[in-house]
Amino acid sequence: MGSITLDGVRKTFGSVNVIPNVNLEIDDGSFVVFVGPSGCGKSTLLRLIAGLEDISDGRILIDGRDVTNVPPAKRGLSMVFQSYALYPHMSVRGNIGFGLKMAGLPKAEIDRKVEGAASILNLTPYLDRKPRELSGGQRQRVAIGRAIVREPEGFLFDEPLSNLDAALRVNMRLEIAKLQKDLATTAVYVTHDQVEAMTMADKIVVLNAGNVEQYGTPLELYERPANLFVAGFIGSPRMNFIGGRIASAHGAATIGIRPEHLRVAREEGGQGEGWSGVISVAEHLGSDTFLYVDAGEAGTLTARVIGELGLNEGGRVTLKPDPAHIHRFDQTGKAIRP
Amino acid sequence: MSTRQTRVLGRVLTAPSVGLLFVWMIVPLAMTIYFSTLRYNLLNPGTEDFIGLENYVYFLTDPAFLASLRNTLVLVGSVLLITVVLGTGVALLIDQPIFGRNIVRLLVIAPFFVMPTVSALVWKNLLMHPVSGLFAWIATSLGLRPIDWFAEMPLFSIILIVSWQWLPFASLILLTALQSLDEEQKEAAEMDGAKAFSTFFYITLPHLARPITVVILIETIFLLTVFAEIFVTTGGGPGLQTTNIAFLIYSQALIQYDVGGASAGGLVAVVLANIVAMFLVRMVGKNLET
């Protein structure tokens, strides 16, 4: 019903090649998240799908239909903007119903659908308010209401939660994910928040300078990053990278170990590989402790310890990697898999 | 938000305005250029000959041109000086913590909204009349000889009226600029031990440099073509004492019906204005983001 295919999509602004060449297959009903550093082209790619920008080359198919030259409204997609982009002079009812009104639906049907959407989103008491009389979270809901009421083939979200405070964000994150599952509508979601990406996505697209670095499920990305960029980008705290002699010993140019895959031992030596060093900083979060350890040849390593171990700055520890979770990368940064 | 569609649409929507303004600018200008090369007087119709640059030679060497050029420059220069200096003063004053600032603002801005013919006539008759004007009465009360403004210092009288009309503009713009001057900057200067005067010279004045330039440029554009004030008070006289270039061209065209000469003069005016306009356009362009 709502699969989206990008086929050799390229976008240049003037002489700047923002999206060099993207091929992507988004399955019907799936929740796909675009992540990547700021300026990597996430919004641009989303706007290309929406039809708010022309692609310079390639094709976009929705549900098998070539929509490359179809205007935004006719693509059957709806979009939730980072700024919400509510119409300030219209009531909540007017905002949600605007798309239906433009489509020429009869008034009674518009009312029915608007009220339906409003009740899903708990907006019924606010239907006659103006956007400026709503809280941030309520505005966000109105923006979502505007998107769902048209029963589109796909939702596009551009960092919809970035203007909300932390607690509200978690709530809305859950609500959006649930809503999407209930409606079974394809969704493309842009964010630079990893947690959002990992928790909401069926599949994640990691973008870097307009290129797709990896496309896969959250666990695939976490467990089998395709290259150094993805390895470093996904996961928090960041994966440790070690080069030089230590990496060569593993037959790689660089090896990577996530902080949670380093076992912390107080004693020196012991079995297996290990790097000892001095704790330079210890961050106590209560549930976890992050240790930053100066480990000589291995460089500064981050280790994550569950709970409190009573370790502090200046203490000597040995970090032992879990051999099953050592990632190996070649000269070009590509992962070496057995 | 740019797709081929929106770009095409953008052209379609701008085209009417661009077209109109283009015609409005180019057609008359081309006609002016054409007429300026003809011997063409409406009183002797049918005798139009091509005479090359003769009109220009005639216009530029005419003593009336030199006189009116001088008058124009004196008028523009004096009004600029008066309005910028007084305008800065007025703006600084209103920017103080005063009671009823909004009302004072209204009083100061009012002359800008008075149509030029009204202000000229009110000044001429009610204030500057040598017998019954208010100024004459003040002078007599002080035991002085009343001045016959338009006979004794005609150009200055015009300058006075025009300055009164443009003082609000300068004041208002400089006030707006002053209000955008960061209060913290002034406080920092004060903390650094700057006295009121040094704050003015090192902080306020540099901040005003740009708006003052804007005031000068925009006023110049309008002042170069002051017309109504002269038209209803002195009619350019006595002699040529208050004839500026705009009025000279007007009288050549619509009093002497010398189309060729007036056109040559018109082009001279265009060139003069363009020199100023170039600076203004460049300045506006600098902080224009599209």
Place this chain on the structure above:
Amino acid sequence: MARRTTTTHAVVSTGAAWLVGLIIFFPILWMILASFKTELEAFATPPSFLFFEWTTENYGIVQERSDYMHHAMNSLTIAGGSVLIAMLFAIPAAYAMAFAPTERTRGTLLWMLSTKMMPPVGVLVPIYLVFRDLGLLDTRTGLIIVLCLGNLPIVIWMLFTYFKEIPKDILEAARMDGATILKELAFVLTPMAVPGIASTLLLNFILAWNEAFWTLNLSTSNAAPLTVFIASYSSPEGLFWAKLSAASTLAIAPILILGWFSQKQLVRGLTFGAVK
């Protein structure tokens, strides 16, 4: 003003500011007073300030004997008509330049600005001749055309700066919602831009109302707006001061009031965004 201010400082500057304000306003005040005097009193020395026989007969006479209403209607038609027509052209243009800019937009805007810089005397002769040949001299249509074109650059500029402040997202949302361009303009942009459009209307109405080059040169009686009507008082010396004052007061009062409302926009409209 958060800075420490002494009471003396406040009192002195308040006094000075009011004095300056009153001096600047005085000619207008004096004119209004004169409009309530008899002709004799208006001309009398020493002048009387407040203690004179107040009369409104000048206003009556101005209404009855001269065609005041006729000229006022002309002013209204010409100023109003020229601004409304300019709006019709300017709204789409400003919309396009603000929301669908191309590489050429900047140049176009600056070029439009430069047409406003052209001195009217430079084109007086051809305009006069064309108007004569087309029978547009001393017609309201003619003046509407000229003033409309003369103000068009300012109108476009002002609207452009207002439209620039409307977030693009909202228009894109409307586009996603399936609004056509006309509907987008009618249902989304225009309602949001009402304050900006209103100030643009107001300021340009004022400018057109007070315009005194083209009106003086292209109209004499039939189409003559108030600027020209007032100018006709310039010949008879001294005799009609009170009536001149009454007519002038009527001519500037509405504009003064409108102007006071639009003073904030004035800066923006007249400096083309160069001063904020």
